[in-house]
Amino acid sequence: GLDKIINSDPVAITFFIGYMAMFASAVFFLVERGSVDGKWKTSLLVSALITGIAAVHYYYMRDFYLETGQSPTAFRYVDWTLTVPLMCVEFYLLTKPFGAKGGTLFKLILASLVMLITGFIGETSGIENNIMWGILSTLGYLYIVYEVFAGDVAKLAKTSQSPALGKAMFLLKIFITLGWSIYPIGYMVLPGNLLSGAFEVSSIDLFYNLADAINKIGFGLVIYSVAIAESAKHR
Amino acid sequence: GLDKIINSDPVAITFFIGYMAMFASAVFFLVERGSVDGKWKTSLLVSALITGIAAVHYYYMRDFYLETGQSPTAFRYVDWTLTVPLMCVEFYLLTKPFGAKGGTLFKLILASLVMLITGFIGETSGIENNIMWGILSTLGYLYIVYEVFAGDVAKLAKTSQSPALGKAMFLLKIFITLGWSIYPIGYMVLPGNLLSGAFEVSSIDLFYNLADAINKIGFGLVIYSVAIAESAKHR
Ligand SMILES: CC1=C(/C=C/C(C)=C/C=C/C(C)=C/C=O)C(C)(C)CCC1
Ligand SMILES: CC1=C(/C=C/C(C)=C/C=C/C(C)=C/C=O)C(C)(C)CCC1
Numbered sequence: 178g179l180d181k182i183i184n185s186d187p188v189a190i191t192f193f194i195g196y197m198a199m200f201a202s203a204v205f206f207l208v209e210r211g212s213v214d215g216k217w218k219t220s221l222l223v224s225a226l227i228t229g230i231a232a233v234h235y236y237y238m239r240d241f242y243l244e245t246g247q248s249p250t251a252f253r254y255v256d257w258t259l260t261v262p263l264m265c266v267e268f269y270l271l272t273k274p275f276g277a278k279g280g281t282l283f284k285l286i287l288a289s290l291v292m293l294i295t296g297f298i299g300e301t302s303g304i305e306n307n308i309m310w311g312i313l314s315t316l317g318y319l320y321i322v323y324e325v326f327a328g329d330v331a332k333l334a335k336t337s338q339s340p341a342l343g344k345a346m347f348l349l350k351i352f353i354t355l356g357w358s359i360y361p362i363g364y365m366v367l368p369g370n371l372l373s374g375a376f377e378v379s380s381i382d383l384f385y386n387l388a389d390a391i392n393k394i395g396f397g398l399v400i401y402s403v404a405i406a407e408s409a410k411h412r
Numbered sequence: 413g414l415d416k417i418i419n420s421d422p423v424a425i426t427f428f429i430g431y432m433a434m435f436a437s438a439v440f441f442l443v444e445r446g447s448v449d450g451k452w453k454t455s456l457l458v459s460a461l462i463t464g465i466a467a468v469h470y471y472y473m474r475d476f477y478l479e480t481g482q483s484p485t486a487f488r489y490v491d492w493t494l495t496v497p498l499m500c501v502e503f504y505l506l507t508k509p510f511g512a513k514g515g516t517l518f519k520l521i522l523a524s525l526v527m528l529i530t531g532f533i534g535e536t537s538g539i540e541n542n543i544m545w546g547i548l549s550t551l552g553y554l555y556i557v558y559e560v561f562a563g564d565v566a567k568l569a570k571t572s573q574s575p576a577l578g579k580a581m582f583l584l585k586i587f588i589t590l591g592w593s594i595y596p597i598g599y600m601v602l603p604g605n606l607l608s609g610a611f612e613v614s615s616i617d618l619f620y621n622l623a624d625a626i627n628k629i630g631f632g633l634v635i636y637s638v639a640i641a642e643s644a645k646h647r
Contacts, residue, residue: 207443210443215447218447219444219447222440222443222444226436226439226440229436229439230432230436233432234432250420251420251424251425251428252428254425255425255428255429255432258429259429259432259433259436297420301420
């Protein structure tokens with residue numbers, strides 16, 4: 178029940194903040210969708226879906242955590258299974274005007290599924306194996322980093338003429354390298370992993386909740402500000 | 413309750429992913445409906461209804477499965493009884509500009525009802541009879557395949573001049589033959605049927621959930637991309 182949060186449990190508090198922040202962001206992106214030019218509307222809808230889907234799962238995770246005191250691993254991965262591919266769709270929509278191909282989107286989604294499935298096995302497989310699975314998962318992650326820095330996505334970004342879009346692509350790189358790297362750091366606090374002992378086990382959810390807020394809401398806001406800047410040009 | 417999902421039961425996890433994916437898709441199709449030309453609006457609304465109806469039934473199926481640990485057969489067929497005829501309506505709307513007739517739609521819906529009623533009897537009739545009912549059901553399915561490849565639907569598709577629509581018709585065939593064939597494969601894991609023993613009984617829902625995601629969301633996205641491509645032409 179709700180009474181448990183008064184024990185000022187920081188993990189519970191971040192689940193509450195996360196839930197409300199995701200919900201409010203979904204409303205924001207959905208309503209502001211009406212104020213941007215046609216081609217940006219889909220991007221803003223996808224941002225609304227990412228944060229809206231997350232709101233539902235934060236609601237479950239919050240309850241699960243309050244009831245059991247445990248990390249809601251399954252819900253976390255259910256959420257990521259839907260929202261990480263949608264983040265890849267955001268990158269695709271951003272670069273599509275410069276000729277991004279469906280094949281690149283497909284490669285990004287495939288890499289993210291590899292990253293998430295191996296990550297989930299790692300989190301549920303116990304002390305002996307989570308380092309090995311974490312390394313496999315990191316390979317999927319590094320492939321995405323590679324695509325954005327040196328692969329198809331990077332090539333397209335160079336051909337862009339719009340300063341607003343150039344800035345968005347620069348920020349995209351920052352999000353993928355710094356923002357996303359908070360997740361594997363969180364994973365490393367699992368018992369038997371590299372940071373185990375340095376933090377409490379329950380702090381895995383502090384890392385994940387922080388990272389989710391930065392990446393889902395923060396990146397959505399970057400897209401939003403490009404959309405507003407580009408839409409103002411044609412007025 | 414929600415706590416059962418921590419047993420990292422893959423069937424439960426796919427019900428959660430399925431629920432959220434259907435819900436998010438319904439929102440997507442409904443909102444994006446505003447961005448396509450008039451004649452595509454009905455198709456996008458039907459896609460939203462198919463995934464929206466499915467979201468409600470996934471919500472029921474998820475709870476039923478968590479409570480009882482059993483396959484939610486009745487909910488599944490309640491869902492299909494509504495969504496399969498709506499899929500036929502989608503095929504009809506796609507070919508209507510090329511002269512599709514109401515009679516063809518009627519034949520497709522009739523065949524799908526035969527397929528679903530016999531399939532439901534098969535799933536609930538027990539070990540001795542489910543192969544026989546499965547064969548009857550497959551006749552209904554094969555009739556639909558025939559209509560799309562050699563019957564009325566196929567003839568119309570040939571007369572189409574639009575490359576976007578030609579591609580959609582090609583993908584429609586792939587969905588009907590490959591996408592839909594996942595369902596009978598799932599059915600065959602029933603005790604006493606052809607694949608019984610090769611997979612666990614509970615994997616019937618893994619097959620059905622995967623197939624539903626591909627066919628309901630995937631085909632909706634195909635229609636969406638044709639609608640966007642055709643709408644862009646007239647701008
Ligand atoms: C590398 C790595 C991981 C990466 C997770 C990431 C990068 C998740 C990103 C989630 C996002 C961006 C959600 C947004 O909606 C895991 C699975 C923790 C396992 C350990 C190794
Ligand atoms: C052939 C066959 C079956 C086919 C089921 C199909 C093809 C269902 C399609 C559902 C769709 C497309 C839903 C979309 O919204 C059954 C009934 C499993 C019984 C065994 C034989």
